[in-house]
Amino acid sequence: MAIGNDLKLVEMLRIFMRVSMSRLDLSSVHVFLFCDHSGTPTYTDFPGKPMVIKHYLSIPQKYLGAPWAECLVLQAMVAQHLESKSLSSTIVLNNKTYHCFSLPAHGVIVFEGINELDAVVQKSLDPIFKKLSLSCYACIAHESLLKEMAARHLAEKTIAHQAAHDELTQLANRRKLTERLEESLAHCRYHQRCGALLFIDLNQFKSINDVMGHDVGDKILQEVAQRLLSITRSKDTVARFGGDEFVILLPDLGRNREEAELIVCGTAARIHDAVEVTFDLAGVGYNISCSMGYEMFPNLDESCSDIVKNADLAMYEAKVMRQRVALAYHPDMSEKHNTRLAYASDLKAALKNNEFELYYQPQFNCDHEIIGAEALLRWHNPKYQFESPAVYIPIAEDSDLILEIGDWVLNEACRHLKVLQVQGMLTEFKKLSINVSGKQLTQQDFFARICQALAITDAPPQNLAIEITENVLVSGVNQAITLMSDLQGIGVECSIDDFGTGYSSLAYLKRFPARMIKIDRSFVRDIHCDAESRSIARMIIALGNNLDMEILAEGVESREELECLQELGCQQYQGYYFSRPVPFANLLAMMHQSQVEEVE
């Protein structure tokens, strides 16, 4: 009686069952095995231990179309045999004979035939079943070992995968990217071919993450990952560099550099299109865009970290310049970056060393009376002298330095406002305005900070105003409206600065609870001889009147401009024609002078 030496339990049993059928003239053979809680065949370590027994195998599988595995009569026979605790039992049913034999420690085997097996034959099967039982044990142990090995292999594979992949997006991680970049760089150098590294940063992602929560942010990142994978070649490596930054390695773009660059630009265009498709999450749509930079390689003596750094710089430039196309790295970018870094460091020191000073540009009415002033930041630095804020404010805005500077401006302006109040200057003088950056607007506690500054300095809130540029407003409409409403509640009013240069719609304008619209200087310059500027200014003034907002023109530099604006109906002005920005002490002096003249 061949048992077979297959280590797979089912195959080993099958061989035995088939041989049994042919040697013993059987109609069918059935095996029932003891199983553990998961249904896996096992064995009992001592006789009589209660075990679950389950149908394991039948040859043939069916009788009269019904599976033997579901035959209740057969199951009852097995149960009865187990209860009897005998090594073998025989049942005759429907002209068929069923012999149940115990498989020691493993279960029961049932032979079905048309004739009863001779007692001698039955007895001779004892040692065979013992051997079969041993074989079952070997197979179960082997299969258990195989399972463990498979589980271990899977665990090792998972760990290896995790070591090389980002957990959230399953993209390659930095480590994997670096490996691939090294390989690609070596390959390109050796074979004189080109490759490129494309650095992608998501715009507006941080605000979505902060406002809607990391769950939403994570889903967007996962979706971005999928979109990037779908538009890249299989040999490209798409990696998540961290946060909302992705990197794509295009390893082999041919020998021709120009053609390679065209491929990169094409890829970048597809990436833009893919990222700008609305992300639909639980019925809510989210829109983001991305900034991209890239570096072609190989270049002389350039290492992998250089390539990554340069692509990052190029991306940064694209972000700063709000470029939709991917920018190629240029050495100027490194210089710019270094300059920015130096500036940032100096800005930090400036805060610490009190190198900042608030200057004020007075605002006038048509009677040339000072009705307010706009606070402007000045930096007294021996290195930069009087560097224009247009240079260092954007640098500050790249980091959180702008928040510290903004806080300082707020507190300093409030302090100055208190001085004005104490000196009785706040009669005609309505508002001291400070500029607010987009980053400050996104601060969750910005309103609280303003309240705190007013409280600490005891400055009158009704004389403080904040100016928010049109573009900043539009990029964070809901936040802006909430802030403006809250501020209006405590008496602090808001102005829309640089109006006419942004992308606001008239619908937005209706929603903003602003006191004043400031016409951008670009429309004021030479307004008296520029019909277009006049039309725009006229429109803004009419808008303001209809929306019950005050209008102030910035950048008035000549009498002609002033007269023109007056003709158009604008009655508040600011500009060099009236006064340059002056230190607070000078403003105070000007206001004293103005008061004296009034009295006289």
Add this chain to the structure above:
Amino acid sequence: MALVEHNNNVYELPPIWLDAEGTDEQLGKALESLVNFGVNSILILACSDNEHSADQLKSLLGACPVPVFGGIFPGIFFNGKCRARGMLLVGFPFVVDIDLYNDLSRANLCIENPSWQDGVKIDSAADLLVFVDATAKTSEAFINTLYETIGGGSHVIGGGAGSIDFVQRPCLFTRAGLLQDAAMVVKLPVPMRCAVDHGWEVLDGPYLVTEAKGTHVKTIDYLPAFQVYRDSIERVTGNQFDKNNFFEIAKNFPLGIVGINEDIMVRDPIQRIKNDLICVGCVPVNTMIYILQGRRKFIVEAAFLAGEQSGLKLQQLSHKPLGMALAFDCISRSLYLGEDFSDELLALSSGVGEDKTIIGVLSIGEIANTARGTINLLNKSIVVGQL
């Protein structure tokens, strides 16, 4: 070619066409006529000497609007007369389900193979006709797997199709054309009862097959198989083997695997390669075998018994039979009996009942249920199924 006239008032026999020429053209005409008759399925039994063309029959069979099944065999017989050329077509009033299994030699003959599970869909114990290419190396494995898949309870008959030269050629009739290296399982919507017998008796033995591979018996009692076989026959019967007369002698002395219930499963040694005996059907290692002999009387009587038993079983059913018997008679019985084969056909007719119509083939291997219910490939046997 002609429609056979039935003078049978007892049964409503299906239309049967008998053709003596066996050409593709005649086959086409026969199919057309039967279809016009309104039949719902057609059994085609043809002779290997007909020289049918698979290419020509592809479109002809494909165009047939009703299921067709059947095979090409070394011979056919009808109502007592055996032919080596010609064909028989039976037009049944019922539709049959046919499952085809192609590429038998390359098939994954495993119970878990989903295509096998899907192929034989039996809700209840349908009775089956099985046709298999006898030259396919895995034909016996197919039959074993068939039983393991569908299980007991069905009544099955069938046979191996092909030519006696054992050259593989297209030999199964289907609507996909004439196929080779394939098997066909036909599910009958009417009950069939069958019986099998062979009439061979033990001459010498037992012997233990100590080395075997499939149909090749290599050693018997640890000695070269042919040597043991030859010595036994020469000793007991006086026949002398030489280089050229193996088949002439061996056809009279098949091997028999005797089961524990003393049923004999015959294995026909058809060839000798060096000291190996090659049989039609597997002889597993460690099997106890006997060398069998035939006595014409008992061989012929087996046909009678098979016919009689199948009829008795059918009588136990309450439905109205078609009055038809389908027989698969091993070609080697015909070769053994020679001119006396007509006696076998007469005995068959007696057993079945002379009021019934007998259609049969000389097959290469037979397929039937054994007494214990398993479906096996048999040799040198006669299998009769009555509808």
